[in-house]
């Protein structure tokens with residue numbers, strides 16, 4: 001049975017959407033751009049980064065657009081002083097949590113976190129840096145994992161599991177101790193499940209995953225790869 005179509009307002013504009021849409025889907029169709037980081041077309045949504053938070057009339061707390069379904073008569077605001085304040089704070093916390101030194105990062109100039117900071121106008125930090133001591137795993141013959149750049153978006157985990165079907169990645173620990181791991185927290189190079197397909201590297205929004213031997217100018221994540229992911233997921237939604 002075809003999905004029912006409902007109506008809602010986004011930023012004061014009447015829009016229609018399928019009842020199984022998320023607010024992000026509906027906004028996208030209405031050409032309204034909501035900031036996102038953990039969301040990636042073709043992968044399931046997990047609501048990890050909270051950048052896509054929006055205001056919904058009658059609900060005091062903010063809701064993540066990528067994992068909140070639309071409903072009849074809903075009134076959504078995607079852009080306000082309050083939302084900008086929280087989005088900027090989230091980006092500042094991401095920068096403060098690990099060691100994102102852009103000038104020595106292979107993704108400098110091609111990083112979605114860096115681009116988001118520029119888009120939101122984050123030009124200084126209001127929270128102290130934590131400067132954690134974090135390892136770099138260069139044991140894989142082709143790829144490197146640098147925990148210093150990881151924002152725990154779990155795109156790598158989902159791409160490896162949902163598209164490649166290898167499920168090499170997972171997240172270990174909670175809160176500030178959380179980190180991505182390969183297999184049972186063994187070095188990536190020792191992983192028996194990894195097929196070396198490179199999907200995780202290409203979906204990583206930062207310089208946390210990169211290819212060995214690539215210079216800053218070369219380490220552009222392959223965008224043509226992403227529509228392929230979407231295609232693979234068709235009909236699964």
Ligand code: SF4
Nearest residue numbers: 160194195197198200
């Ligand atoms: S290279 Fe492919 S199989 Fe290996 S961890 Fe990345 S996505 Fe998974």
Ligand code: SF4
Nearest residue numbers: 150151153154156204
């Ligand atoms: S390694 Fe990259 S894709 Fe994976 S969780 Fe960290 S930032 Fe996201």
Ligand code: FES
Nearest residue numbers: 047049050052066
């Ligand atoms: S894009 Fe919605 S929580 Fe990250």
